[in-house]
Amino acid sequence: MEVKEIIRQENMVYQRSSLLTSKPFSYCPGCGHGTSNRLVAEVIEELGIQNDTIGVAPVGCSVLIYDFIDIDFSQAPHGRAPAVATGIKRVLPEKVVFTYQGDGDLAAIGTSETIHACNRGENITIIFVNNGIYGMTGGQMAPTTLPGMKTSTSPYGREVATMGTPLKITEMIAHLDGVNFVSRQAVHTPAAVRKAKKAIRAAFECQINKKGLGFVEIVSNCNSGWKMTPVKANQWMEENMFPFYPLGDIKVDGKLVKTL
Amino acid sequence: MKEFLLMKGNEAIAEAAIRAGADAYFGYPITPQSEIMEYLMTEKATERTGMVVLQAESELAAINMVYGAAGTGKKVLTSSSSPGISLMQEGISYIAGAELPCVIINVVRAGPGLGTIQPSQADYFQSVKGGGHGDYRLIVLAPSSVQEMADFVPLAFDLAFKYRNPALILSDGVIGQMMEKVELFKPIPRTEQFDQSWVITGKTPDRKANVITSLDLEPLPMEKHNHHLQAKYKKMEDEEVRFEEIMCDDADYIMVAYGSSARICSKALQLARAKGVKVGLLRPITLFPFPKVRIAELAQRVKGMLSVELSAGQMVEDIRLAVNGKIPVEHYGRFGGMVHSPSEVLEAFEKIFIKN
Amino acid sequence: MAKARGAIEVDIEKCKGCELCIGSCPFHVISLEQHVNSKGYHYAYMGNPEACTGCTNCAVVCPDGVITVFRAKSEV
Known part of the structure; x- marks a missing residue:
């Protein structure tokens, strides 16, 4: 059987979501943001909610999602996405509202907005991409940077005594009563991507069914910031990030399913 | 039948917000304006009109909730006092850059820093020159009575939507806290009778996706956007200047x-007139756009102008720019939370313009 | 007997040559082309097309969403 006989529309089993715009992703080669953007688009398309979904894109690499998913977006100031999403959701309670935030955004400058939106139980969805570094500004130390990890502002490695320990904000959030669903996933292998998509879908369904806030952390890579090839970065992530940020569901249907 | 009430300025603002058909209020407590959110909660604004009233975790969150909700095309407002307004400046700059309509109320207290809860007008610069980062302007309305506190709410919304620009009501602790008779306007239904083409309500197949943003990574489109904003501010200066004149026609001094x-000053004016000194009062109602054309006209025929502010002298700079050296322009005012009396104003006026 | 045969189509201009698809393919179908696209990236292609089963792993893991997967039953 010739390849050209296989490549026919009726044989097509996987294609990029039609909700993605034709713009090429501006992320670096191998960056998990691209995969995460794709998954959000796929979930919105599969749930059939594209006409009713409003995204909130903050500051950092995650801001550009509004160029890539063909839905309405609001671009939030750094860290303020959960407050912006609260404003939208409160005046349009029947719409689906989500934020897509990085770790510097959600866990440093926006900690207050994150904690309080979660604590109020805003009926929104938060997608949190944690790559342990500030990507867009050139690889500075983030609240999630691992101890000893070298960044441009911790060039000799993160020294816990003076720079503190990485913030496990997802575990903190899981304890809040307003939060219904919390999961931590990754997008570096096909199996991980499939699980991450399931979690993102659950977080959106949580909102659609008015159960409360759904929160998905995606532990991801930053090849440029980490100064590694994509393949090497993913290996490093498995060996170093996952022991500190273990994957899996943390809270389901308002109940903790993992000992924290 | 006319509806009169005895109200605090802050309460009048809150009642006016409900009657103006506001869709949402987001705020954070701070003296001397906390009565605004208290009133909205006590009077059950949500039950009365469906208006959302939410106490945020900070002014930062409050202004960003305003930013989010304003992007949907709803009528949204917030209120605070000086330190809180400072905290909101990042969000206000974004709202101006993204061209969203909203109403912000500043019941000014004295600074700098935490300052004091007493009244002040020292936030003039912050209000009329933009306040946050970047080249932008707010429409600034300055009420001088409890009646105007009420009336300026629907006016501010109208102007905010007409120009897709934040409108600021610049009040102070005196007007916010004092009680006066107010004639309340009839409730305006919550409607959406304006251009909705830019709002984010979910992209339907019949239109392109809308993105509320102030970002452009390329400088050339960003310059173009800035030119567009400047043209808008120029239009406001051409069309929206509001002021009141008292006894300016025969005045030697203003x-x-x-x-x-x-x-x-209106009382100081009476005291001056009783002494035979012809003083007039020009009261800017819009601080941006500033009545600079009218001030320049008056400068052609009066001998001097005195800017009387509860600050170290801020508006005086704009008056001097308008007068452009033609006549002497001086400043008088108590500040840091102190309020000048009419006789103190008259004494300062006489010292500056008559005795020398 | 019917056997699943697959094939992929790569949007060459959008491929950034990150190689994640290569590692994810259980049958070592994908290689990087020696040529580069207009951005200067080596891009993915089926170096060993006979082995493709159309499992979609490569497309699922592709950060740039440049892979479309096809599957057909081939009578052996």
């Missing part, structure tokens, strides 16, 4: 004052 200071 006092320029807004808000609570204008009330004090």
Whole structure:
């Protein structure tokens, strides 16, 4: 059987979501943001909610999602996405509202907005991409940077005594009563991507069914910031990030399913 | 039948917000304006009109909730006092850059820093020159009575939507806290009778996706956007200047004052006139756009102007720019939370313009 | 007997040559082309097309969403 006989529309089993715009992703080669953007688009398309979904894109690499998913977006100031999403959701309670935030955004400058939106139980969805570094500004130390990890502002490695320990904000959030669903996933292998998509879908369904806030952390890579090839970065992530940020569901249907 | 009530300025603002058909209020407590959110909660604004009233975790969150909700095309407002307004400046700059309509109320207290809860007009620069980062302007309305606190709410919404720009009501602790008779306007239904083409309500197949943003990574489109904003501010300067003149026609000298200071000056004016000194009062109602054309006209025929502000002298700079050296322009005012009396104003006026 | 045969189509201009698809393919179908696209990236292609089963792993893991997967039953 010739390849050209296989490549026919009726044989097509996987294609990029039609909700993605034709713009090429501006992320670096191998960056998990691209995969995460794709998954959000796929979930919105599969749930059939594209006409009713409003995204909130903050500051950092995650801001550009509004160029890539063909839905309405609001671009939030750094860290303020959960407050912006609260404003939208409160005046349009029947719409689906989500934020897509990085770790510097959600866990440093926006900690207050994150904690309080979660604590109020805003009926929104938060997608949190944690790559342990500030990507867009050139690889500075983030609240999630691992101890000893070298960044441009911790060039000799993160020294816990003076720079503190990485913030496990997802575990903190899981304890809040307003939060219904919390999961931590990754997008570096096909199996991980499939699980991450399931979690993102659950977080959106949580909102659609008015159960409360759904929160998905995606532990991801930053090849440029980490100064590694994509393949090497993913290996490093498995060996170093996952022991500190273990994957899996943390809270389901308002109940903790993992000992924290 | 006319509806009169005895109300605090802050309460009048809150009642006016409900009657103006506001869709949402987001705020954070701070003296001397906390009555606004208290009133909205006590009077059950949500039950009355469906208006959302939410106490945020900070002014930062409050202004960003305003930013989010304003992007949907709803009528949204917030209120705070000086330190809280400072905290909101990042969000206000984004709202101006993204061209969203909203109403912000500043019941000014004295600074700098935590300052004091007493009244002040020292946030003039912050209000009329933009306040946050970047080249932008707010429409600034300065009420000088409890009646205007109420009336300026629907006016501010109208102007905010007409120009897709934040409108600021610049009040102070005097007007916010004092009680006066107010004639309340009839409730305006919550409607959406304006251009909705830009709002984010979910992209339907019949239109392109809308993105509320102030970002452009390329400088050339960003310059173009800035030109567009400047043209808008110029249009406001051409069309929206509001002011009140009291006894300016035969005046030899003009006092320029807004808000609570204008009330004090109107009494100082009477004291001056009783002494035979022909003083007039120009009260800017819009601080941006500033009545600079009218001030320049008056400068052609009066001998001097006195800017009377509850600050170390801020508006006086704009008056001097308008007068452009033609006549002497001086400043008088108590500040840091102190309020000048009419006789103090008259004494300062005489010292500056008559005795020398 | 019917056997699943697959094939992929790569949007060459959008491929950034990150190689994640290569590692994810259980049958070592994908290689990087020696040529580069207009951005200067080596891009993915089926170096060993006979082995493709159309499992979609490569497309699922592709950060740039440049892979479309096809599957057909081939009578052996």
